[in-house]
Amino acid sequence: MIALAVNELVSTLGAAPPATTPIDPTGGAAPRPAGGAVGVPTPRLAPLARMVGVAKTYGRGENAVAALTAASLDVHPGEVTLIEGPSGSGKTTLISILGLLLTPTAGEIWLEGKDVAGLGERELPALRARNFGFVFQGFNLFPALTAVENVAIAIRMKNPRARNADAEARRLLEQVGLGPRMHHLPADLSGGQKQRVAIARALGGDPPILIGDEPTAALDTRTALSVMELLRELATRQRRAVVVVTHDPRLERFADRVVRVEDGRIQSIPRGALPPAPPAEPSGSPPPISLRSSTRSTP
Amino acid sequence: MWTLARKLLFHDRLRFAVAIAGVSVSVMLVLVQVGMYFGFMDTASSLIDASRADLWVSKQTNESFEFATPFDDRAFYRVASVAGVAHAERVVMNFAQCKLPDGGDLGVQVVGVDTTPGHRPLLAPWNVVDGDARRLAEPGAIIVDRTEVPKLKFDRIGHTTEIAGVRAEVVAVTSGIRSFTTSPIVFADLRTARSYLPQLGGEPVTYVLVEVAPGVRVADVQARISALPHLAAYTTAEMSARTRSYWSTRTGVGAGFFTTAVLGVVVGFVVVGQILYSGTLQYLREYGTLKAMGARNGAVVRVILSQAMISAALGFAVGAPLAIAMRAAMKLANLSVALTPPLYAATAAITAAMCAFAALLSIVKVLRLDPASVFKG
Numbered sequence: 224m225i226a227l228a229v230n231e232l233v234s235t236l237g238a239a240p241p242a243t244t245p246i247d248p249t250g251g252a253a254p255r256p257a258g259g260a261v262g263v264p265t266p267r268l269a270p271l272a273r274m275v276g277v278a279k280t281y282g283r284g285e286n287a288v289a290a291l292t293a294a295s296l297d298v299h300p301g302e303v304t305l306i307e308g309p310s311g312s313g314k315t316t317l318i319s320i321l322g323l324l325l326t327p328t329a330g331e332i333w334l335e336g337k338d339v340a341g342l343g344e345r346e347l348p349a350l351r352a353r354n355f356g357f358v359f360q361g362f363n364l365f366p367a368l369t370a371v372e373n374v375a376i377a378i379r380m381k382n383p384r385a386r387n388a389d390a391e392a393r394r395l396l397e398q399v400g401l402g403p404r405m406h407h408l409p410a411d412l413s414g415g416q417k418q419r420v421a422i423a424r425a426l427g428g429d430p431p432i433l434i435g436d437e438p439t440a441a442l443d444t445r446t447a448l449s450v451m452e453l454l455r456e457l458a459t460r461q462r463r464a465v466v467v468v469t470h471d472p473r474l475e476r477f478a479d480r481v482v483r484v485e486d487g488r489i490q491s492i493p494r495g496a497l498p499p500a501p502p503a504e505p506s507g508s509p510p511p512i513s514l515r516s517s518t519r520s521t522p
Numbered sequence: 523m524w525t526l527a528r529k530l531l532f533h534d535r536l537r538f539a540v541a542i543a544g545v546s547v548s549v550m551l552v553l554v555q556v557g558m559y560f561g562f563m564d565t566a567s568s569l570i571d572a573s574r575a576d577l578w579v580s581k582q583t584n585e586s587f588e589f590a591t592p593f594d595d596r597a598f599y600r601v602a603s604v605a606g607v608a609h610a611e612r613v614v615m616n617f618a619q620c621k622l623p624d625g626g627d628l629g630v631q632v633v634g635v636d637t638t639p640g641h642r643p644l645l646a647p648w649n650v651v652d653g654d655a656r657r658l659a660e661p662g663a664i665i666v667d668r669t670e671v672p673k674l675k676f677d678r679i680g681h682t683t684e685i686a687g688v689r690a691e692v693v694a695v696t697s698g699i700r701s702f703t704t705s706p707i708v709f710a711d712l713r714t715a716r717s718y719l720p721q722l723g724g725e726p727v728t729y730v731l732v733e734v735a736p737g738v739r740v741a742d743v744q745a746r747i748s749a750l751p752h753l754a755a756y757t758t759a760e761m762s763a764r765t766r767s768y769w770s771t772r773t774g775v776g777a778g779f780f781t782t783a784v785l786g787v788v789v790g791f792v793v794v795g796q797i798l799y800s801g802t803l804q805y806l807r808e809y810g811t812l813k814a815m816g817a818r819n820g821a822v823v824r825v826i827l828s829q830a831m832i833s834a835a836l837g838f839a840v841g842a843p844l845a846i847a848m849r850a851a852m853k854l855a856n857l858s859v860a861l862t863p864p865l866y867a868a869t870a871a872i873t874a875a876m877c878a879f880a881a882l883l884s885i886v887k888v889l890r891l892d893p894a895s896v897f898k899g
Contacts, residue, residue: 315897324814324894351893352816359896363811367533368526376526380817425815436897 270297270333271431271464272321272354277330277340279316279487290316292487294330298432300462303455303477305469308484314468315436317484321466322355322434323347352381356425358435358454362417364409370396370420371405378427385428395423399453415446422453433457435467439474451477523821527828530801538833541797545837545873546844548790552783552869553845554852554859559770559779561858566702566769567762569633573645575611575731576740578761579747582754586772587765588631588703590615592726593752600750601730606743608735611636611644615728617705618718621684623675630674630685630708631701634715644731647709653679653694659711663693669856670706671695685718700856702769787876794833795880802826802884807896814893826884834877838870 279291291313298304298321308314319325320332323339332340334354342350364373374392378385385391396405399419409417418438425433435454439447451467455477458465467474475481483490531538564571570578570587579601584590592614602610614634619627635645637659647655647665657663664685666674676683682691685708701707710718716726732755734743740757747755756764770776802809809822849859 319894319897322814324892324897348813348816348818350816351814355815357811357814357896359811361807363807363896365526365530365805365808367529372525372529377812377815377817379523380812380821381815383821428816 270299272298273331273333274317274321275331275333277320277327277332279313279320279325280328289487291320291327291484294320294484294487294489296321296482296489298464298466300431300464301458302479303458303465303467305467305475305478305481306484307469307472307475307481312484313487314484316487317489318434318436318466318468322357322432323351352428352430354430354432356422356427356430356433358418358421358425358433358438360437360440362409362414362421362441364417364420364424366409369406369408370401370412370416370423373409373420374424374427377424381428388427391427392423395426396420398426399423413446414442415450418442418446418450419453422450422457426457430463432464432466435465435469437468437470439469439471444473447471448473523824523828524832527825528832530805530825531829531832534801534804537797537801541794541833542836542840544793544797545790545833545877546841548786548793548876549838549841549869549873550844550848551786551789552872553842553861553865554848555779555783555786556865556869557845557849557859557861558852558857559776559783560860560862560865562702562775562779563766563770564860565700565858567765568699569645569707570758570762570765572648572699573731573758574642574733575644575758576734577732577744577747577755577757579730579732579753579755580728582752584754585764586768587761588615588701590728592616592722592728595725595727597750597753598727598730601732601747601753601755604743604746604750606735606738606746607732609641609644609733611731612712612727613645613729613731614712614715614719614722614726616719616722616726618686618708620674620690620706620708623683628673629705631703631705632685632708632710632715632718634710634712634719637711644733647694647696647699649697649699650694651697653692655694657693658709660693661711661714662689662691663711663714664690665694665696665709666692666706667699668695668697669700673706686720688714688717690714690718700858787872790837790873791876791880794830794837794877795883797833798826798829798881798884799887801829802887806887806891809888810891810893810896813891814896819889822888823885826881826888827878830877830881831874834870834873837877838873841873842866842869 274294274296277291277294278289281288281290294313294317296304296317306314306317316325320327323332323334327340330340331338334350339347339350365376368376371389371392374395375388378388378391393402393405396402399422401416401419401423404412404416409420412420421438422433433454438454439450442450451474454465454467457463531541566587580590581593595612598610598612601607612634613636614632616632617629618632620630622628635658636643639659647658650665651668653665655665658665674683676692679692679695682689684690690708690710699707716722719726732743732747734740744755744757747753812822813819845859845861849861852859
């Protein structure tokens with residue numbers, strides 16, 4: 224059954240990159256059991272996205288600044304990858320390129336079985352819509368729209384032909400524990416609730432990869448941890464790949480991998496250096512996400 | 523998209539109210555100014571447009587309808603004898619001084635028309651609301667418009683006065699026949715009118731109105747008459763257009779009205795553009811987020827265009843009734859504002875275009891918005 228589900232998942236999300244491409248900088252070692260105490264050890268699936276030897280240089284000639292150098296990274300379903308590093312180290316450039324928001328100067332980005340590094344803005348929106356959801360530090364919710372409207376409009380924007388955007392938005396908000404407040408405006412929600420709305424919005428269109436840009440930076444510790452737990456759950460139970468940029472080392476316990484970026488270069492953190500995984504449902508946590516039938520559900 | 527556009531607009535109600543006020547003022551200015559222009563032009567050509575004539579014949583050198591120089595009565599017979607002319611009538615027209623009850627004088631525009639019985643006249647007073655228009659054939663009988671009563675200072679049908687020292691009796695009153703020159707139009711029989719216009723001398727004719735015989739092409743008759751020395755024949759539509767064009771271009775009245783109308787559009791453009799742009803800047807990160815998640819430029823542009831169209835529609839919905847109210851107020855001042863369905867339609871289209879163009883800056887901003895920018899700060 225597991226093998227069948229894995230094969231179905233791989234064929235749904237696209238063929239894996241060629242076997243000849245370099246392995247990710249963590250050495251390709253098996254990650255920690257996804258979700259720590261929440262999940263059970265599962266076989267590592269083919270990467271959903273793969274960056275190979277990616278470089279990004281801003282400016283030209285004497286003014287050229289190398290923001291990223293020979294960066295390689297695999298993004299696997301069911302894994303939470305933390306990206307850490309000092310300000311200006313290239314973290315944002317890394318996730319911007321991974322999320323197809325920035326074109327690399329060199330290197331390959333494998334997605335849906337093909338190198339998409341050279342694609343133009345004509346093709347990229349559809350690829351982004353199918354594959355990525357983004358969560359930001361500042362939430363970026365339309366203040367005039369209720370929570371459910373914010374999620375629904377993103378679904379419609381991703382897919383103008385989406386017929387059940389409202390129902391989908393309600394379901395996603397229920398999933399992140401915001402069912403009772405789905406008709407509230409962002410101004411009437413707490414920071415953690417806003418971020419949950421933003422996560423629900425990112426899940427619109429069912430993208431396999433979630434990218435967070437310091438999604439907990441504007442939140443207090445308890446709320447930040449609950450948001451991170453939610454992302455962990457989404458990775459574990461729905462087999463999504465979660466990539467989070469953070470400055471907060473306390474979040475490492477939710478991660479399967481930590482990637483450190485310094486001076487535009489990727490350095491892996493030894494697996495043994497990661498802190499212990501969190502308990503499954505710590506006290507004071509928000510309502511657990513409800514499982515659903517999805518290609519990314521645990522096989 | 524409409525829902526998002528509407529909610530974004532309504533979220534900041536004060537700003538939205540300013541936008542609607544800007545569009546409304548613009549719509550009102552366009553409607554009232556262009557309506558006044560057409561009202562003036564309708565007034566300028568009202569005598570021509572009310573005639574049943576196929577052709578208007580005048581001196582070749584005439585440019586102005588009101589200030590046309592007359593020709594000799596023999597020219598009338600030359601025109602009447604042209605092949606294809608079924609019926610011809612004389613019109614004499616010029617200015618004279620009318621004596622007021624208080625002893626003062628007022629310049630009036632005398633229009634002498636043919637009242638010969640047995641044929642329905644090609645030009646006659648219309649919209650008669652009081653008195654007996656058939657008495658116009660009587661010597662010294664005149665018909666004036668009721669809007670001119672305050673100027674002429676008479677209080678009843680049968681009021682007598684003098685025009686150029688000759689007796690004149692008001693036998694009927696019309697409604698809505700006004701002169702572009704602001705001098706009251708005084709209808710009289712041809713002979714009476716000539717007696718009021720001694721300065722023209724002899725038996726002057728200012729225009730000959732022609733009814734073309736059935737089955738004969740008007741253009742053929744027009745060409746034949748225009749071939750006569752010193753005469754020019756125009757169809758009624760051509761004559762009307764010439765008159766409108768004369769007043770519009772020679773007096774600058776057209777430029778004046780349209781400049782104000784254009785200024786109205788500019789005001790609306792600037793207000794709506796500024797409001798939409800500031801709104802776009804306010805939600806730039808949210809738009810960037812949608813683009814990052816895969817929303818195409820077209821989808822985001824549609825939101826902004828929808829906001830522009832909502833502003834246009836509501837601005838028109840407020841501005842048009844304001845223009846109607848202005849028309850009612852101006853009517854009290856004897857000013858005509860011609861608000862016609864085509865003018866409403868054209869103004870609606872102009873408003874939509876104005877708001878769409880006003881959204882261009884916002885659209886360019888969103889098109890150039892780098893979705894990666896949402897990760898920066």
